[in-house]
Amino acid sequence: MQERQIRxxxxxxxxxxxxxxxxxxxxxxxxxxxxxxxxxLMHAGVANAQPAQAYKPTKRGGGGALKALWWQGATLLxxxxxxxxxDQEGSRIFYExxxxxxxxxxLVPILAAEVPTRENGGLSADGKSVTWKLKxxxxxxxxxxxxxxxxxxxWEYAKDPATAAVTSxxxxxxxxxxxxxHTIRVTFAKATPFxxxxxxxxxxxxxxKHLFGPYAGARSREAPNNLKPVGTGPxxxxxxxxxxxxxxxxxxxxxxxxxPYFDTIEMKGGGDAASAARAVLQTGEYDYAWNLQxxxxxxxxxxxxxKGKAHIIPSGxxxxxxxxxxxxxxxxxxxxxxxxxxxxxxxxxxVRQAMALLADRAGIQQFIYGRTGVATxxxxxxxxxxxxxxxxxxxxxxxxxxxxxxxGWKKGADGIREKGGKKMKFVYQTSVNGIRQKExxxxxxxxxxxxxxxxxxxxxxxxxxxxxxxxxxxxxxxxCDMQMYTTxxxxxxxxxxxxxxxxxxxxxxxxxxxxRNIARWRxxxxxxxxxxxxxxxxxxxxxxxxxxxxxxxxxxxxIIPLISRPRVRxxxxxxxxxxxxxxxxxxxxxxxxxxx
Amino acid sequence: xxxxxxxxxxxxxxxxxxxxxxxFTVLALAPGDPFAEMALNPNVPPEVQANLRKQFGLDDxxxxxxxxxxxxxxQGDWGFSFISRVDVDSLILQxxxxxxxVIGASQVIALMVALPVGxxxxxxxxxxxxxxxxxxxxxxxxxxxxxxxxxxxxxFSIKLDxxxxxxxxxxxxxxxxxxxxxxxxxxxxxxVLGLFxxxxxxRYVRSAMLDVIRLDHVTTARSKGLSDWDIVMKHxxxxxxxxxxxxxxxxxxxxFGGAIVTEQIFRIPGIGSLLIDxxxxxxxxxxxxxxxxxxxxVILFNLIADLLYGWLDPRISYR
Numbered sequence: 001m002q003e004r005q006i007r008x009x010x011x012x013x014x015x016x017x018x019x020x021x022x023x024x025x026x027x028x029x030x031x032x033x034x035x036x037x038x039x040x041l042m043h044a045g046v047a048n049a050q051p052a053q054a055y056k057p058t059k060r061g062g063g064g065a066l067k068a069l070w071w072q073g074a075t076l077l078x079x080x081x082x083x084x085x086x087d088q089e090g091s092r093i094f095y096e097x098x099x100x101x102x103x104x105x106x107l108v109p110i111l112a113a114e115v116p117t118r119e120n121g122g123l124s125a126d127g128k129s130v131t132w133k134l135k136x137x138x139x140x141x142x143x144x145x146x147x148x149x150x151x152x153x154x155w156e157y158a159k160d161p162a163t164a165a166v167t168s169x170x171x172x173x174x175x176x177x178x179x180x181x182h183t184i185r186v187t188f189a190k191a192t193p194f195x196x197x198x199x200x201x202x203x204x205x206x207x208x209k210h211l212f213g214p215y216a217g218a219r220s221r222e223a224p225n226n227l228k229p230v231g232t233g234p235x236x237x238x239x240x241x242x243x244x245x246x247x248x249x250x251x252x253x254x255x256x257x258x259x260p261y262f263d264t265i266e267m268k269g270g271g272d273a274a275s276a277a278r279a280v281l282q283t284g285e286y287d288y289a290w291n292l293q294x295x296x297x298x299x300x301x302x303x304x305x306x307k308g309k310a311h312i313i314p315s316g317x318x319x320x321x322x323x324x325x326x327x328x329x330x331x332x333x334x335x336x337x338x339x340x341x342x343x344x345x346x347x348x349x350x351v352r353q354a355m356a357l358l359a360d361r362a363g364i365q366q367f368i369y370g371r372t373g374v375a376t377x378x379x380x381x382x383x384x385x386x387x388x389x390x391x392x393x394x395x396x397x398x399x400x401x402x403x404x405x406x407x408g409w410k411k412g413a414d415g416i417r418e419k420g421g422k423k424m425k426f427v428y429q430t431s432v433n434g435i436r437q438k439e440x441x442x443x444x445x446x447x448x449x450x451x452x453x454x455x456x457x458x459x460x461x462x463x464x465x466x467x468x469x470x471x472x473x474x475x476x477x478x479x480c481d482m483q484m485y486t487t488x489x490x491x492x493x494x495x496x497x498x499x500x501x502x503x504x505x506x507x508x509x510x511x512x513x514x515x516r517n518i519a520r521w522r523x524x525x526x527x528x529x530x531x532x533x534x535x536x537x538x539x540x541x542x543x544x545x546x547x548x549x550x551x552x553x554x555x556x557x558x559i560i561p562l563i564s565r566p567r568v569r570x571x572x573x574x575x576x577x578x579x580x581x582x583x584x585x586x587x588x589x590x591x592x593x594x595x596x
Numbered sequence: 597x598x599x600x601x602x603x604x605x606x607x608x609x610x611x612x613x614x615x616x617x618x619x620f621t622v623l624a625l626a627p628g629d630p631f632a633e634m635a636l637n638p639n640v641p642p643e644v645q646a647n648l649r650k651q652f653g654l655d656d657x658x659x660x661x662x663x664x665x666x667x668x669x670x671q672g673d674w675g676f677s678f679i680s681r682v683d684v685d686s687l688i689l690q691x692x693x694x695x696x697x698v699i700g701a702s703q704v705i706a707l708m709v710a711l712p713v714g715x716x717x718x719x720x721x722x723x724x725x726x727x728x729x730x731x732x733x734x735x736x737x738x739x740x741x742x743x744x745x746x747x748x749x750x751x752f753s754i755k756l757d758x759x760x761x762x763x764x765x766x767x768x769x770x771x772x773x774x775x776x777x778x779x780x781x782x783x784x785x786x787x788v789l790g791l792f793x794x795x796x797x798x799r800y801v802r803s804a805m806l807d808v809i810r811l812d813h814v815t816t817a818r819s820k821g822l823s824d825w826d827i828v829m830k831h832x833x834x835x836x837x838x839x840x841x842x843x844x845x846x847x848x849x850x851x852f853g854g855a856i857v858t859e860q861i862f863r864i865p866g867i868g869s870l871l872i873d874x875x876x877x878x879x880x881x882x883x884x885x886x887x888x889x890x891x892x893x894v895i896l897f898n899l900i901a902d903l904l905y906g907w908l909d910p911r912i913s914y915r
Contacts, residue, residue: 065768069762075677075679075680076679076680076681076682078681081681083631083679161643161647164644164647164648164651165644166640166644168641168643168644169640169641169644221676221681226681227682239766241690241765241766241865242677242679242680242682242687242690243680243865243869243873244765244865244869245865247766264768268762268764268863269863270860270863270864270865270869271762271860271861271863272860275749275761275863278754279761279762282754283753283754283761285753285760285761285762286762305754462627462876462878463627466627466629467629467631467645468627468629470627471627473627514642514645
């Protein structure tokens with residue numbers, strides 16, 4: 001039924017009855033990521049939309065300086081060593097991938113001559129290989145030509161375990177070969193529906209063989225160009241101070257006409273989000289600010305300064321609550337929260353459902369997040385084609401009370417429910433963060449009305465999010481009844497995102513609590529559907545499968561999705577950016593310009 | 597004097613060793629992980645993290661790691677940052693000029709305020725000038741720098757729009773323009789730090805002066821009919837400066853240590869912000885490097901202060 005509907009919509013797009021954009025929005029509201037939606041169309045042979053952004057400047061340069069503020073400054077400029085997005089952003093000024101994702105999730109060619117499709121022979125019928133045609137006439141900043149050898153080298157470099165590249169996950173399981181000087185073929189071991197990972201977006205930045213060649217493997221740290229990037233990007237490297245400043249100047253040999261617009265670029269680090277917002281929105285000292293994690297009230301007040309405004313861009317990140325299905329307080333086989341134990345309350349589906357009813361998501365959005373969060377009942381929210389229409393969110397204390405009464409949880413003398421001598425007292429942990437503590441308070445208040453006592457606990461972020469095996473308070477251990485955090489979706493395709501509910505990913509002592517299934521939820525149907533989706537080449541069926549997975553997790557209430565968190569960026573009124581929720585902020589940097 | 601110096605330096609060695617042991621153990625016991633950011637990213641396989649930990653030797657026992665660090669340090673190898681994979685000494689050297697310029701300038705301002713105001717207040721105790729100066733000094737050192745910093749930003753950057761509040765170490769200008777830009781962005785942080793320091797020093801100078809001004813030799817000088825200026829400059833200030841010099845000398849390491857809070861507010865890329873970033877990211881080699889330099893400086897300036905005593909007060913001798 002799902003599948004048929006999607007197919008019909010695709011036909012409508014093909015015949016022109018349904019605008020492409022509308023289709024993608026529909027799909028996003030079904031819980032798919034935008035890039036996945038556009039891959040549906042690509043697969044069905046509906047041509048990729050030409051990026052509709054109007055780039056107005058008619059000549060290269062002349063735009064003066066672009067000043068961007070990153071409150072966490074870039075600490076290194078080698079994309080394959082990046083500790084986090086800040087480093088990838090700093091590298092992306094100079095390095096480029098073959099393609100990147102635009103706002104609607106379309107794959108846009110950067111160093112590729114065209115996006116591979118079935119029609120142009122780029123995608124093989126069995127889904128096991130992709131052939132990329134590279135743009136000709138592109139040169140590195142030092143004048144050397146860019147060829148297929150550089151792609152091949154980047155693959156060899158990143159996949160080598162001795163290099164210790166953080167991108168190795170993308171490259172270690174694929175095979176890359178050169179077809180001719182400007183064509184490469186990426187081969188997968190099995191049919192791969194989402195093939196646009198190697199050489200695409202943040203992890204796809206290509207590094208020059210002639211400079212990094214001698215430094216692959218164990219000597220990777222010694223390469224002088226780790227700190228002096230030489231790429232193909234719109235700006236050339238000038239100066240770098242780790243944690244503080246990245247500076248670049250115009251690349252007059254850039255491979256796209258009339259681009260870039262700015263003569264110089266600087267990316268300044270340090271400080272905090274609120275003052276970064278102030279420097280862009282209120283005083284106009286800077287043109288652009290990254291990640292404005294500031295309450296919407298404050299942002300609005302700063303926008304009244306009239307120098308800039310906040311841009312809200314949909315993304316797949318989600319703030320959610322996990323309910324522990326195992327017993328975090330007693331040791332079983334020398335392990336707390338062992339998968340062999342059972343939580344006294346949360347293994348009861350009625351309790352889980354009641355907890356979901358007690359989460360006032362609309363209130364949290366309205367009073368805490370404002371424009372910077374969207375209340376949701378889905379775990380998988382974006383791109384819209386993967387968003388499930390089958391779930392709904394409800395805040396209803398009476399219904400929760402009725403459910404708990406029916407399940408045999410009776411209120412005691414102190415007003416707290418109990419069953420079999422066990423009182424409904426839960427410890428609810430999250431990281432220290434003003435917004436999160438407010439959310440905790442909202443949930444606690446509602447639970448109180450239903451006779452559930454929550455003890456709120458907050459752990460310093462650097463401890464909570466660490467993988468420190470010795471610390472009992474990490475989110476990975478989840479030695480607590482409930483916990484809340486935001487999980488990020490770094491790829492437009494949900495395959496990697498949704499594997500965090502599979503049984504083999506269960507976080508346990510055996511895997512040093514590195515497993516991604518932290519809620520320790522298990523479901524046989526989920527495993528089956530996931531395996532199906534992994535091998536499903538037909539993107540429509542695949543989308544339907546992912547929606548089904550979302551419904552399984554959410555329907556079982558092992559997790560309670562709260563807020564889908566879009567990206568919040570600040571830019572001066574005159575700055576025309578090309579921002580996307582599916583790639584780095586600087587992925588469209590070549591298209592940025594300032595309106596007169 | 598020579599043997600005294602040698603003895604002091606020899607005593608300094610075990611204390612430096614002790615400091616490094618304590619620092620290293622505390623850092624190793626502190627919770628956290630330099631690769632936490634990676635752990636949150638589902639695209640980075642856990643093997644990569646494990647591999648990095650092994651490569652950087654994080655899985656070895658603490659004592660092994662400590663001796664490896666110590667041995668490298670003795671040979672002049674400071675190690676490299678886990679986060680940026682840059683050598684620690686070059687990271688620190690990068691930050692030194694800005695720190696020296698900003699913090700150094702603020703100490704100069706502090707002295708320029710504290711000396712004249714303190715001396716004049718002591719010459720006319722309980723006059724109107726003294727009362728106003730004292731009141732302002734109390735206000736000055738009871739307001740924390742993060743508060744005055746924000747206050748100045750609010751006034752001069754946001755309301756008046758005169759001064760920038762984001763400090764940029766490299767300014768793409770030359771000649772007068774360069775100096776002007778640097779001056780404009782440095783005014784606020786230098787004032788915040790300088791006035792805070794100056795306020796407390798003013799009180800020290802004043803009380804030291806008052807102690808000396810009552811002494812007999814001053815009365816003698818006065819009865820000889822010397823001018824007021826000569827008495828104050830030759831007979832009072834020189835003696836009163838002894839405790840002040842100690843205070844200033846002991847403050848010197850702080851110049852290199854930077855001012856963590858102020859650097860954060862104005863985004864000054866100094867050593868203080870390097871240290872705080874390193875601490876937040878559990879970047880042990882950088883924390884060790886910075887704190888070790890800092891403890892060396894404390895010990896060194898303690899020694900210098902002791903030597904200065906003897907020069908200022910010949911009654912003190914070194915044995």
